[in-house]
Every structure is written in structure tokens, then in C-alpha cells.
Amino acid sequence: MARTIIVSNRLPVKVQRDSNGDLQYKSSEGGLATGLGSIYKDGDNVWVGWPGLYFKDKNKAQKAEVTEKLTSENMDPVYLSESEIKLFYEGFSNETLWPTFHYFNQYALYKKSYYDAYKKVNQKFCDAVLELANPDDTIWIHDYQLMLVPDMIRQKLPDASIGFFLHIPFPSFEVFRLLPWRRELLDGVLGSDLVGFHTYDDMRHFLSAVSRICFIGNQQGQITKDRRTIMIDSFPIGIDYDKYANSSAAPSTLSKEVKFRTSMGDQKLMLSIDRLDYSKGIAARLEIFDIFLSKYPEYQNKISLIMVVVPSRDTVEKYKNLKEEVDLLVGRINGKYGSMNWTPIHYFYRSFPLDDLSAFYRMADVALVTPMRDGMNLVCKEYVASKLDKKGVLILSEMAGASKELSEALIVNPNDKHQVVDAIYKALTMPVEEQEKHMAFMQKAIKKFDIHHWVKLFLDRLNSVKEQQKVMGTKVMDDSMVENIVNEFKSKEKRLLFLDYDGTLVPFNSDPKEAKPDDELRNLLTQLTADKNTNVVIISGRDKDTLQEWLGEFDVEFVGEHGVWLKMRGEDWKTIDSLDDSWKDAIRPILEMYTDKTPRSFIEEKDYSLVWHYRQVETGLGELRAREIISHLKYLSSNMNLEVLEGNKVVEIKNLEINKGKATSRWADTKNKNNFVFAVGDDWTDEDTFKAMPKHACTIKVGDLRSAAKYSVKDHFAVRELLSLMANS
Numbered sequence: 001m002a003r004t005i006i007v008s009n010r011l012p013v014k015v016q017r018d019s020n021g022d023l024q025y026k027s028s029e030g031g032l033a034t035g036l037g038s039i040y041k042d043g044d045n046v047w048v049g050w051p052g053l054y055f056k057d058k059n060k061a062q063k064a065e066v067t068e069k070l071t072s073e074n075m076d077p078v079y080l081s082e083s084e085i086k087l088f089y090e091g092f093s094n095e096t097l098w099p100t101f102h103y104f105n106q107y108a109l110y111k112k113s114y115y116d117a118y119k120k121v122n123q124k125f126c127d128a129v130l131e132l133a134n135p136d137d138t139i140w141i142h143d144y145q146l147m148l149v150p151d152m153i154r155q156k157l158p159d160a161s162i163g164f165f166l167h168i169p170f171p172s173f174e175v176f177r178l179l180p181w182r183r184e185l186l187d188g189v190l191g192s193d194l195v196g197f198h199t200y201d202d203m204r205h206f207l208s209a210v211s212r213i214c215f216i217g218n219q220q221g222q223i224t225k226d227r228r229t230i231m232i233d234s235f236p237i238g239i240d241y242d243k244y245a246n247s248s249a250a251p252s253t254l255s256k257e258v259k260f261r262t263s264m265g266d267q268k269l270m271l272s273i274d275r276l277d278y279s280k281g282i283a284a285r286l287e288i289f290d291i292f293l294s295k296y297p298e299y300q301n302k303i304s305l306i307m308v309v310v311p312s313r314d315t316v317e318k319y320k321n322l323k324e325e326v327d328l329l330v331g332r333i334n335g336k337y338g339s340m341n342w343t344p345i346h347y348f349y350r351s352f353p354l355d356d357l358s359a360f361y362r363m364a365d366v367a368l369v370t371p372m373r374d375g376m377n378l379v380c381k382e383y384v385a386s387k388l389d390k391k392g393v394l395i396l397s398e399m400a401g402a403s404k405e406l407s408e409a410l411i412v413n414p415n416d417k418h419q420v421v422d423a424i425y426k427a428l429t430m431p432v433e434e435q436e437k438h439m440a441f442m443q444k445a446i447k448k449f450d451i452h453h454w455v456k457l458f459l460d461r462l463n464s465v466k467e468q469q470k471v472m473g474t475k476v477m478d479d480s481m482v483e484n485i486v487n488e489f490k491s492k493e494k495r496l497l498f499l500d501y502d503g504t505l506v507p508f509n510s511d512p513k514e515a516k517p518d519d520e521l522r523n524l525l526t527q528l529t530a531d532k533n534t535n536v537v538i539i540s541g542r543d544k545d546t547l548q549e550w551l552g553e554f555d556v557e558f559v560g561e562h563g564v565w566l567k568m569r570g571e572d573w574k575t576i577d578s579l580d581d582s583w584k585d586a587i588r589p590i591l592e593m594y595t596d597k598t599p600r601s602f603i604e605e606k607d608y609s610l611v612w613h614y615r616q617v618e619t620g621l622g623e624l625r626a627r628e629i630i631s632h633l634k635y636l637s638s639n640m641n642l643e644v645l646e647g648n649k650v651v652e653i654k655n656l657e658i659n660k661g662k663a664t665s666r667w668a669d670t671k672n673k674n675n676f677v678f679a680v681g682d683d684w685t686d687e688d689t690f691k692a693m694p695k696h697a698c699t700i701k702v703g704d705l706r707s708a709a710k711y712s713v714k715d716h717f718a719v720r721e722l723l724s725l726m727a728n729s
């Protein structure tokens, strides 16, 4: 049976040694583990990850014990050595990627030794998956610690169904580009079939990095790499809503609440819960509380902040420093305002079990969730789910992914301390009806988009991306297909070959004038046309003069300007009589206006078409202008019977009745089943050719799998190789 293999750095269970050296199994803290912890036990699913501690050689027996226990609970442990923990986990993951992705790039260290270890450990995870995976399993890789794993698996299992989800923000291109290993990281992730992010912003930052660093554009989030389509989308993670709602109603929670309440007295309570992390804005939050108490002194003795800080990554320098800073600040504020019967801040530097957390959530009049950056932040969702009476106010940083969904919260900028201070006041004075109204809206939203919904949405989408890849109809050409095509070519008396030029016979060149035929191509054309029963038609968007100048010496026929011009064997160039080019005077000034404001763009004027080229324009700007031109010309072109087409770094405007497919109808030989009919091309204009071909024709798309062609080859080298085999058969 097909399984889902979840792969993440940390397993949902953390193994620790107590002071006697005995093993203890605890639930892992952190959103990823608590989020997915609900689903991995289903059926035969398995979770591959690190159990959180390392074993020396002498501890072999303990290691075996851990393996046995975790395996029996659907987990497959990947063990890291002490140095791997240092260089891969603390190093590259948490001293390079974490700060960069959270916009703390001044904290980032760029060390080659870190990256080398990252690569090695990613390979280790890949190997663990390869050991387990069956062909129809779904492999779902999580987070920044494992960005190279998707492509590592893809290299070994080309057809595998691979999803990747990033739980932290994906930074803007300007920040991401700082990483020396930016290209490797993107290539690694692009081994997936589906890449998910929490928010639309993360997704568009990723697409922009892919466009600028890998030079791959996207269409509605879909990109094509190595002839495989990859979908990029946003899937905001949810929580196990019922688990938190039920826990909030449980008798054990209620008795804890009574106990805590009694010890804290009758005052307003504000809650904050985070792992110790500079991205969570803990120190700034303490300063905010300090300002609040001095700005609104009437709340002194009347409000306490319960602050839970869960130890995290405490061997990393910046985290150690932060711990000291937080300890100092808490001490200072408690010293400054506290009294015999009032402690302003109840500070806990440890983690709590669910019923304790639920009691905190129930008790809190206000939840203060103010990270500087957070991929999602589940604590705020858990707070909302736990508020069974709907009383309570959430103050939420706009820098947390969750703010995109929880817009009824008091949304604040954590850098604007006075805004947050005033939000605390507003929360404490908010009428109960208003609290209930906001809470009800938020509960409705997160109840529907819970963790089960998220998992289903992602996995269903991955499935449909995979299905879409399969039904694209275009088969990647393999050796046996090549052999069949060559045999067919050989066996037929007459042969008709439609060959596109740019991107098909020669590589795509940033300067179109530089794409002249080289010696190899010239030889190939000579060989192919040596047999008079082989008729070669060069079918191109190029103007007739260029085609004549570059290829006129060969015994080939031509379609120029996508079908405006034709040249049959032994005849002169001719055109369609009814064509009109007077429309150019209206369109040219519009294209010139865009050329004037887009450095390095240019206009190509052909007899019956105008082309705006942006192959040399800054990535992104060219695409933006192309969309502007297309929308600018939308109505004008339909009134003038013109077609506006977006091609490979071009926008082409031409008469509606012209296309390569229509042009091929001049060759009646294509209809004859006894002939070998062949068409090859690389861009959208060639799709018209493929569609116009009879069923028995062999049609080949270069470089992409999304096509009406039967087969697909990688590049012009593969086309030349195939043509050469035909010519020499």
C-alpha cells in the first residue's frame, strides 16, 4: 500500500538523557512537530528524522533500544554525530539559514565547513528515505534543514512523488541572494513536484529568486525545470483544532486553571509562549511591557505577564546571549515594579505539557504574540482554539504568517513599541461583545483550516500535480523511440521534415543576429537534403531575408514570419495576397514607448509582424513590461484582427490568420500515410505546427513536456543527433 513518508530534521519525539544517563522520551516542541504529530501514525506512514541526541560508540545498546522503540511507533531515526550536530544543525541550519530567512542576516555566518556538513547530512537523510521508499510512496520533506534532499532523491528516483514544505519565511530575493549557496539550495528544492509555503509573500519571494538565480520563469506558480513541471503554492498550516478545544474543556485543565488562578490572585493576565529565539521578539516584548506599565500606571498591581520561554538551540551563541538578555530584562522589570503581593512577570524557562498550556490559554485575557518574523506561529492559533467562552484578545505581529489569516486580531508592527503598548491597553479595555465577535470569526477560520485540512490539501495537490505530469501526453524520448523513428524514416519512400530554426536547430541566443548556422548544422542539412525524396522545410518566425541569407544555399523549402512567406522548391518567395500591414503604424509607437522605458529591449520589424524583444532586459522587468504591452494591446488588437502572442522573451503582434500550422497545409504530402512526416520545434508557435500534423506524423517538442507534440527532447543537441541518425540511416 502507498504510504506517506514524512521527512524532517526533528522527529516528533525527542529522546533525552536524564541526570542518571537514562533515556527519556518527550514530545518535541516547535510548530512542525506539534502540527504534523497528529497525522504520521495513520496506517503505514512513517516519519524519518533525528531523535535529538547523539550516541558515542560505547552507547551502542542504548542506540539500538531507541531505534527499536521509535521504529515500533512509525519513526525511522537518522542519527547525527556530535560534529554533524555542530556543523549541520547548529551551524548551517541555525547560524546561516535561520537568521537569513528571518531577515537577521547580520547574524548569519557563511562558512564552507557548515555547508559541507549540511550537504553530507542531507545525503544521509536522502539515503534513509531511499532505503524505505517504494515507487508509489509519497515523500514529503519539511523545512530549511533539508533543502537539498528533494533533488538528491529525484536523482535516484526520477518518477517519485516528492513534496517540500518550508515552515519558515522565504526572504525577499535581495536577502536570499546574500547566501553563497543560493543556487544549490534552489536546485535542491526544485527536485520536488510541489513546493509549499505558509503565505503568498513567501511563495512570490521564492518564485522571484528562482527567476533571478535559476532564470526560470513561472506561469501562475507553475515552473518547468528539466522538462518536469513543478507547482509552487501557499498552504498556511493549521492546528489540530479539536485537540486544543477538547483539552481546554478537560477536567484536568480546569483543575490546573483553578490552581494557577489561586496562586496568581485576581488580576488581568497576559500570556506569551515561544521557543527562546531572537526571531520571536522576546526582548522587545519585555521592553514593551515595561513601557506599558509606566505609560498606564493604573495597571500596576493589576496585570501580570505569564511568559513561557521554551529552551531552544541553547548551544548556539546568539541564543545563549539572548537567554542572558531575557533573564536580565525580566529581573529588571520585576525589580522595578514588583511588590510583596504582585509579580509583574511570571517567567518560566522550560516547556509545559498540553494541559498546563491549555490552562494558560484559558486564563489569559490577552495573548501577546509579537515575533519579529515567524513562518506561521501556532501559539496564536492554539490560544484562539482554547477560548471556549470566546472571551480574550489576541495581539498579533504582522510579521507572523498567521496574521494573514487572523485579521480580526489586533495586528501590530513589533518594531513600533508604542503601537503595541496601545494595543495592550485597547485589548484590556475591549468590550466583551467585541471580544466574542472577533474570537468567533477567528475560531471559524482556524477550525475549518485545521491541520487535517492542511495535510489533505497539500497531499491532494501533490497527487494532482503528479497526475498532470503523467497525462501531458508528451513522452520523454528514449533510445528505443529514437530507434523506431529512424527505422520509420528509413522505411518510407518519401519524407517531409518541418524543422523550426531558433531553439531547435541552433541554441537560443541573446542576440538574434548571432544565431547563424554553424558548420555542424550546415553539414547536417547537406546530408539530409542529399536524398531528393527527403523534403526539408525550415519553418520559422524569422524574416525571409535572414532565412534566405543563412540557409538559401541548401535545397530546403521555407516558411518565414510564421507563415507570411513561403518558398517551395524551385520557386520564388511568395506571400498571402490578402495580407495587410497598415496596422503597424498604429502599433509601432506603442512598442516604441515601451522600448524607451525598458533599457536593452528592442523592436524587430518583419513584413507582416512586429516583435518586441526583451531577452537582454533585467530579469523580471522584461516580463512585467511584456504583460503591460499585452494588456495595453488587448482591445486594440482584437479590433484590428491581430494576434498578440507571448513567446520566449518576445511579444509578437501579427495578423490573426497567420500561423505555422496553417502554413503547413500547403504541403499536401503530409496527408499521405505512406510518407514519413516529421515536425520539431521549441516554442508556442510550433504548437500550431504540431496540432496541424496528421496522426501518423512524428512530432517533437524541444525542452518542455507541456506540448501537443508526441515526444520531447532536451535541447538542440538531441535534435541534431536524431537528424544525423536519420541522414545516415
Ligand SMILES: O=P(O)(O)OC[C@H]1O[C@H](O[C@H]2O[C@H](CO)[C@@H](O)[C@H](O)[C@H]2O)[C@H](O)[C@@H](O)[C@@H]1O
Pocket (backbone or CB within 6 Å): 009, 010, 029, 030, 031, 032, 033, 035, 143, 144, 167, 168, 237, 312, 313, 374, 375, 376, 377, 378
Ligand atoms: O527543531 P528545533 O531547532 O528545536 O526548532 C523547532 C522548530 O522550529 C521551527 O518551527 C516552524 O514551524 C512552525 C509550523 O509550521 C511555524 O509555525 C513556525 O513559524 C516555524 O518557526 C522550524 O521551522 C522547525 O523546523 C523546527 O523543528
Ligand SMILES: O=c1ccn([C@@H]2O[C@H](COP(=O)(O)OP(=O)(O)O)[C@@H](O)[C@H]2O)c(=O)[nH]1
Pocket (backbone or CB within 6 Å): 028, 029, 030, 031, 032, 034, 035, 273, 274, 275, 308, 310, 350, 351, 352, 353, 357, 376, 377, 378, 379, 380, 382
Ligand atoms: O511548553 C511548551 C510551549 C510550546 N509548545 C508548542 O510549541 C509550538 C510552537 O510553535 P510555533 O509555530 O508557535 O513556533 P516554533 O517554535 O515552531 O517556531 C506550539 O505548538 C506550542 O504548543 C509546547 O509544546 N510546549
